[in-house]
Amino acid sequence: xxxxxxxxxxxxxxxxxxxxxxxxxxxxxxxxxxxxxxxxxxxxxxxxxxxxxxxxxxxxxxxxxxxxxxxxxxxxxxxxxxxxxxxxxxxxxxxxxxxxxxxxxxxxxxxxxxxxxxxxxxxxxxxxxxxxxxxxxxxxxxxxxxxxxxxxx
Amino acid sequence: xxxxxxxxxxxxxxxxxxxxxxxxxxxxxxxxxxxxxxxxxxxxxxxxxxxxxxxxxxxxxxxxxxxxxxxxxxxxxxxxxxxxxxxxxxxxxxxxxxxxxxxxxxxxxxxxxxxxxxxxxxxxxxxxxxxxxxxxxxxxxxxxxxxxxxxxxxxxxxxxxxxxxxxxxxxxxxxxxxxxxxxxxxxxxxxxxxxxxxxxxxxxxxxxxxxxxxxxxxxxxxxxxxxxxxxxxxxxxxxxxxxxxxxxxxxxxxxxxxxxxxxxxxxxxxxxxxxxxxxxxxxxxxxxxxxxxxxxxxxxxxxxxxxxxxxxxxxxxxxxxxxxxxxxxxx
Numbered sequence: 016x017x018x019x020x021x022x023x024x025x026x027x028x029x030x031x032x033x034x035x036x037x038x039x040x041x042x043x044x045x046x047x048x049x050x051x052x053x054x055x056x057x058x059x060x061x062x063x064x065x066x067x068x069x070x071x072x073x074x075x076x077x078x079x080x081x082x083x084x085x086x087x088x089x090x091x092x093x094x095x096x097x098x099x100x101x102x103x104x105x106x107x108x109x110x111x112x113x114x115x116x117x118x119x120x121x122x123x124x125x126x127x128x129x130x131x132x133x134x135x136x137x138x139x140x141x142x143x144x145x146x147x148x149x150x151x152x153x154x155x156x157x158x159x160x161x162x163x164x165x166x167x168x
Numbered sequence: 169x170x171x172x173x174x175x176x177x178x179x180x181x182x183x184x185x186x187x188x189x190x191x192x193x194x195x196x197x198x199x200x201x202x203x204x205x206x207x208x209x210x211x212x213x214x215x216x217x218x219x220x221x222x223x224x225x226x227x228x229x230x231x232x233x234x235x236x237x238x239x240x241x242x243x244x245x246x247x248x249x250x251x252x253x254x255x256x257x258x259x260x261x262x263x264x265x266x267x268x269x270x271x272x273x274x275x276x277x278x279x280x281x282x283x284x285x286x287x288x289x290x291x292x293x294x295x296x297x298x299x300x301x302x303x304x305x306x307x308x309x310x311x312x313x314x315x316x317x318x319x320x321x322x323x324x325x326x327x328x329x330x331x332x333x334x335x336x337x338x339x340x341x342x343x344x345x346x347x348x349x350x351x352x353x354x355x356x357x358x359x360x361x362x363x364x365x366x367x368x369x370x371x372x373x374x375x376x377x378x379x380x381x382x383x384x385x386x387x388x389x390x391x392x393x394x395x396x397x398x399x400x401x402x403x404x405x406x407x408x409x410x411x412x413x414x415x416x417x418x419x420x421x422x423x424x425x426x427x428x429x430x431x432x433x434x435x436x437x438x439x440x441x442x443x444x445x446x447x448x449x450x451x452x453x454x455x456x457x458x459x460x461x462x463x464x465x466x467x468x469x470x471x472x473x474x475x476x477x478x479x480x481x482x483x484x485x486x487x488x489x490x491x492x493x494x495x496x497x498x499x
Contacts, residue, residue: 025354025355028354029355031410032361032364032403034406035406037321037399039319096313099313099314099315102315103315103317106317119314121313122311122313123311123314125313126306126311126312126313129211143311
């Protein structure tokens with residue numbers, strides 16, 4: 016009975032908490048992420064087209080160049096100290112594209128530089144990006160297997 | 169557990185505040201502020217230790233006391249193994265006691281110091297605490313340059329160091345009584361809504377303090393919680409009313425809400441937090457008000473969330489605690 020009373024009390028508390036919970040501006044957040052994420056896509060496309068034109072290379076090679084460019088810019092802006100403010104504003108608009116991956120590594124690198132090259136930088140640079148790599152590899156393997164089974168390779 | 173003290177007084181207090189706090193409404197009450205979060209040090213951790221060290225120096229200077237006059241320093245902070253407290257106290261050679269109850273540390277220090285003095289065994293005790301926005305972000309959340317988006321309920325760890333010097337000589341501001349908090353679990357799991365985690369602990373401690381001392385909330389000119397933030401403050405008022413039938417809304421405020429201008433300083437979201445948050449408000453503005461006798465009786469309730477990143481990742485509930493101390497102007 017005591018336990019039941021305890022549960023009731025905590026359920027009642029949860030109601031009070033929910034009553035005073037502010038509503039997040041989800042629609043606005045999604046819109047900003049959609050527009051800014053889309054802009055990153057547009058920049059990527061423009062860069063690819065330009066590289067094809069300038070260097071007379073295939074679209075596949077040009078898109079690799081484009082990715083390297085975006086990674087470089089995101090890392091540079093993180094190092095210059097203002098990319099975190101952009102991320103706070105754009106949210107998933109900058110986190111989901113390759114810029115987010117680069118930013119997560121650079122920010123961790125800057126943060127743990129003081130603990131030295133092994134116990135700081137080396138052990139922590141993949142603190143956030145490690146999950147992306149692990150599950151990226153695992154899902155690539157899994158979908159590759161599916162493709163082999165269903166489509167025969 | 170509520171104690172009354174016979175001869176414990178506040179000699180002096182000191183506050184050293186960081187750049188975000190210096191932009192807030194209490195700026196003119198701080199003893200010292202600084203612009204760069206590194207504060208001339210190489211790391212966030214050492215920057216935090218330096219602010220705490222400066223606050224200890226300041227409180228000695230303000231009280232015109234020598235290092236030798238201090239019998240013991242009681243200090244705590246948020247860093248792993250309370251390193252800010254250790255590294256800042258080292259050069260003073262005081263007998264040292266390290267404590268931890270997260271953001272309730274400042275009042276825990278006052279309670280312990282006051283009990284020491286009241287026992288007659290010591291005369292002067294410094295209780296100090298610190299926190300640093302960046303060192304906390306690094307330890308509890310993401311790398312500081314990551315800038316991960318947070319919900320509106322999240323609070324912003326205050327940067328600074330603050331110290332209070334307690335003495336057995338009558339200074340006009342008396343440490344009147346204190347209540348030691350209990351650890352509570354209201355099954356809260358969101359580290360980005362600390363107000364909801366800590367409000368029940370604040371309510372429990374306020375209620376037991378009033379019961380033990382046979383008082384009503386209007387006995388105090390002001391009741392102050394540590395760092396519940398905008399929404400935690402609302403929750404506490406509501407919860408006090410529904411659970412205990414006590415209305416505290418007329419003379420209650422929260423230090424986390426007072427430390428910043430929530431309208432213009434949007435980056436702090438629901439308000440300030442961290443052990444130094446309540447100390448920065450209490451040891452600057454509130455002490456000034458007590459000294460000028462604008463208020464005469466104040467109940468400081470510092471609130472702490474007891475958890476670690478590991479426990480959060482293991483989906484354990486976040487526990488909470490609140491310690492209360494009552495200060496009174498006498499004479």
